[in-house]
Amino acid sequence: MSLPDYGGQGWQDIVVTLDGPVAVVKLNRTKQRNTFTTQLQQDLVAAYGLFNLDDRVRAVVLTAEHTAPAFCSGADISSGWDGLWSKDDREQGQHTHRDIGGKATLAIFRCRKITIVAVNGHAVGVGVSALQLPCDFRFIWAGAKFALPFIRRGIAAEAASGYLLPRLLGYSRAVGILLSGSTYSPDSPLLQGLYHATFPNREDVFPAALAFAHELAANTSQTGVAWTKALLWRGADSIEGQHIIDSRGMIDLGTRGDAREGALAFKERRPVKFQDVLSKDLSDFVPWWTELDVQRRRTKL
Amino acid sequence: MSLPDYGGQGWQDIVVTLDGPVAVVKLNRTKQRNTFTTQLQQDLVAAYGLFNLDDRVRAVVLTAEHTAPAFCSGADISSGWDGLWSKDDREQGQHTHRDIGGKATLAIFRCRKITIVAVNGHAVGVGVSALQLPCDFRFIWAGAKFALPFIRRGIAAEAASGYLLPRLLGYSRAVGILLSGSTYSPDSPLLQGLYHATFPNREDVFPAALAFAHELAANTSQTGVAWTKALLWRGADSIEGQHIIDSRGMIDLGTRGDAREGALAFKERRPVKFQDVLSKDLSDFVPWWTELDVQRRRTKL
Amino acid sequence: MSLPDYGGQGWQDIVVTLDGPVAVVKLNRTKQRNTFTTQLQQDLVAAYGLFNLDDRVRAVVLTAEHTAPAFCSGADISSGWDGLWSKDDREQGQHTHRDIGGKATLAIFRCRKITIVAVNGHAVGVGVSALQLPCDFRFIWAGAKFALPFIRRGIAAEAASGYLLPRLLGYSRAVGILLSGSTYSPDSPLLQGLYHATFPNREDVFPAALAFAHELAANTSQTGVAWTKALLWRGADSIEGQHIIDSRGMIDLGTRGDAREGALAFKERRPVKFQDVLSKDLSDFVPWWTELDVQRRRTKL
Known part of the structure; x- marks a missing residue:
């Protein structure tokens, strides 16, 4: 596209x-x-x-x-x-x-x-x-x-x-x-x-x-933002469930480019330059939730 | 009664x-x-x-x-x-x-x-x-x-x-x-x-x-109030589910007398005079939720 | 131990x-x-x-x-x-x-x-x-x-x-x-x-x-605190469910030593001296909830 x-x-x-x-x-x-x-x-x-x-x-x-x-x-x-x-x-x-x-x-x-x-x-x-x-x-x-x-x-x-x-x-x-x-x-x-x-x-x-x-x-990571929004609004209904999901987020994000850049920029005291994008760098663990289909359905001819 | x-x-x-x-x-x-x-x-x-x-x-x-x-x-x-x-x-x-x-x-x-x-x-x-x-x-x-x-x-x-x-x-x-x-x-x-x-x-x-x-x-609609209280406290556990329920509320209420009166009074800049009542004018879509029976139950003779 | x-x-x-x-x-x-x-x-x-x-x-x-x-x-x-x-x-x-x-x-x-x-x-x-x-x-x-x-x-x-x-x-x-x-x-x-x-x-x-x-x-009851924390964080997902659970809390705690002491101290206008402890005096109705097991599981040899 x-x-x-x-x-x-x-x-x-x-x-x-x-x-x-x-x-x-x-x-x-x-x-x-x-x-x-x-x-x-x-x-x-x-x-x-x-x-x-x-x-x-x-x-x-x-x-x-x-x-x-x-x-x-x-x-x-x-x-x-x-x-x-x-x-x-x-x-x-x-x-x-x-x-x-x-x-x-x-x-x-x-x-x-x-x-x-x-x-x-x-x-x-x-x-x-x-x-x-x-x-x-x-x-x-x-x-x-x-x-x-x-x-x-x-x-x-x-x-x-x-x-x-x-x-x-x-x-x-x-x-x-x-x-x-x-x-x-x-x-x-x-x-x-x-x-x-x-x-x-x-x-x-x-x-x-x-x-x-x-x-x-x-100054923010596109993937970090998307994960955070999902963790907030699509999180688990127990703290234990949230811990399991955000643990996955931690290691997935933590082993990608934006986290490396984030740590390096922090160490070097310079602005970050994040490059990870949702179309390529978002874990396929996302989405972990299911979404109701809200499309209207015809029920008559 | x-x-x-x-x-x-x-x-x-x-x-x-x-x-x-x-x-x-x-x-x-x-x-x-x-x-x-x-x-x-x-x-x-x-x-x-x-x-x-x-x-x-x-x-x-x-x-x-x-x-x-x-x-x-x-x-x-x-x-x-x-x-x-x-x-x-x-x-x-x-x-x-x-x-x-x-x-x-x-x-x-x-x-x-x-x-x-x-x-x-x-x-x-x-x-x-x-x-x-x-x-x-x-x-x-x-x-x-x-x-x-x-x-x-x-x-x-x-x-x-x-x-x-x-x-x-x-x-x-x-x-x-x-x-x-x-x-x-x-x-x-x-x-x-x-x-x-x-x-x-x-x-x-x-x-x-x-x-x-x-x-x-x-100045408020009895049915509008009852729907709003239910949408707040008995709403869906996802935003998609809420959208499906409140869509029903929108068209049900929106095609009844209180909504007609509400729009007309708004247009004519006069106080409303709502007449719909819960015993006659509440959609039978309500209640959409189930309620736990809290009655005590005897378990011994 | x-x-x-x-x-x-x-x-x-x-x-x-x-x-x-x-x-x-x-x-x-x-x-x-x-x-x-x-x-x-x-x-x-x-x-x-x-x-x-x-x-x-x-x-x-x-x-x-x-x-x-x-x-x-x-x-x-x-x-x-x-x-x-x-x-x-x-x-x-x-x-x-x-x-x-x-x-x-x-x-x-x-x-x-x-x-x-x-x-x-x-x-x-x-x-x-x-x-x-x-x-x-x-x-x-x-x-x-x-x-x-x-x-x-x-x-x-x-x-x-x-x-x-x-x-x-x-x-x-x-x-x-x-x-x-x-x-x-x-x-x-x-x-x-x-x-x-x-x-x-x-x-x-x-x-x-x-x-x-x-x-x-x-000045607080150890069992009362534990029940209250659980009622807050592990409560039911409906108000009816909460009523059923906290009713059990009411009669369980209300018939134990700390509640007797609480009422008596209140009547006598003196400081409480609570003695109930979790290891002995907590209802076995607790926990009423289930907790997800968050332990990591090995999936490879």
Whole structure:
């Protein structure tokens, strides 16, 4: 497969650029308050799918125009919810429906590279659940509004937010956020621990996130990152099981090029220059877990 | 089944009133420092069991007299622990015992409505584990003492506190609390994230919790709340599994009356008026999980 | 088995003393910045294995010389990683390798007594993951540096840190720490909740931890502690399952000597004097869980 040329992939609701080892995704519905659409979901799934496989990409930054009225003001429900159901959903039955927010969540969550979101505006609903929660790092503007108002709209925690939020922050805060459905500021005690960095000015969020991404891309091992993400999210359900898995990670990684380079650079007190890539240097012990197939299945002719 | 008249149910250790869509439970052992008894447990199990099924109830507030010497000073062990064992426990064997604190915890935890506790006094042991931890929101008086001193009394984490506390706050804080058994103030770093709101005056805790309950009752969907609680606590053990379940929630709820009303009210910038109720409008996809039967079983004649 | 004489066990990389009911372990590689070695791992596994079984021990404090250049500056990789692989690892295959950091983690984690670490110096890598994360309480010097820089060295989250860190602090902070690999101070927002107490002066950390250990040793039940640790870490995966298990704990402990003494001392407003010990007074309902066997297995002649 030839290397993707991100500028020319025919994206509609995002703009993608490759800035050295850092991929940048900018939401492209500024005038529509970056409301979430099926097209946006499809673009995100395609983009993060490519980042996941493209050895050139070591980190991804998702952001919006800092002058936009919102980072993402949720799904557009001005004409109701029916725009969310596909022809299949209606004809095949509810069991075939797959939430579009959740599809985006999964695409970001499954990306084996470092994922960062630079939230430089207000975010509501799926603008939090799908665009922020699955990222490794969240940078935010101090003036941004945050809300997951599902129960105030007649629906429930979507886009796997019922899975991610209690794990990210603990159940006390997650329940408080999701069962109030209220609007919070990034400095709310309820959101403590969610954001890696907060910035007083909207225009500073993305540049800081980009600089952070470049620092990580330059100094971290692609295989070490992928293993660490998997050990965190796909680890064993007992400490003994984790020890068996991470022992394998230790000796597999520890006998490859990046670990040799890491030790040598440390000894020589110089910057590292990691070269191992996922397409060639990832142990075939990975994945050790099984993943549920989330594809919809037709059950009628 | 006719609708319960909460005032006339013959409660002994609690007083129950229905304040519109909000049920209020007041502990009724003020002179005994609201110590926890088998009768109190039975009253709580009965009350929350009714709230769970009564469509009129959208939120529940549990509280005590703010002039009481304590919100709940734990189980009364002035005559030792033997009052806790039933005739069956002694005759049938330890395996048939069911902790009374845990019975209350489960009744509150399983209630599908919004549950709030207004802790307007000191709380110790089961006054924390059974009366606070299973609630969705905890409001507290800044001067209240907090202690889970089980290991200082010769017992261990009861009332499912070993399950709830690490999930609510993370293991670092939960272990710190339970393995010190010390007394803490609500502003202790160890309790950060546990309380939704703190009040300097005892008399302000319940009114604030009641107002909060009314705001949520007026503006949230009963089915949306029940789905969200289930997605949080009965969700899948993988993000893919959660996506499959919450997709079903999305299309089920999204094609019902509350979601239509939610979108319409949002568009018309007016308050919502939700009418869907659990007895009629909850998908029969719920429950998707299985629950262990915790009833005691006799194993001897 | 005769009681261990901790002073004379032939330790090499630690010094062990028994201070009444508190065992003290001091890292003994001060000049080598207490770097982690296979010998240190073996000493720790042996020591915590003894503490686990020795009824005299009620709490353990792990520390270092407060004048040392570091509490533990990680594994010594100045000559690369090859020192970590055993002859078996090389001859039998990667699947037989067991991470030495993880072996120490497991020994501390499995100890049924109260475990405390007094971090009176900088800690990096395995000096955090194996020496701090598995302990019940972490005391630290405010000036200590903290780093888990695995991905900056070409490896991944080892010593079960991928299991423990998200459980201790939640995934948001754990991911932030492990996927940045950066150096943090104990007062970093990212580390909130990790440390039970912080001290401005290095020399004060150990004495405070020791005093804390003595207070707990004097006033807590050995069996209550062991049950509570197990209920926290080996609990059921549902609240109903937890209720069934902790009900057994309640009646088992509640009908033994320590609970009688706990209630009596409480009534008489005097200090407790607990006498139940794990070797004689622990219910044979414990352990109710199964543990994966982590021993390496040879698969070639």
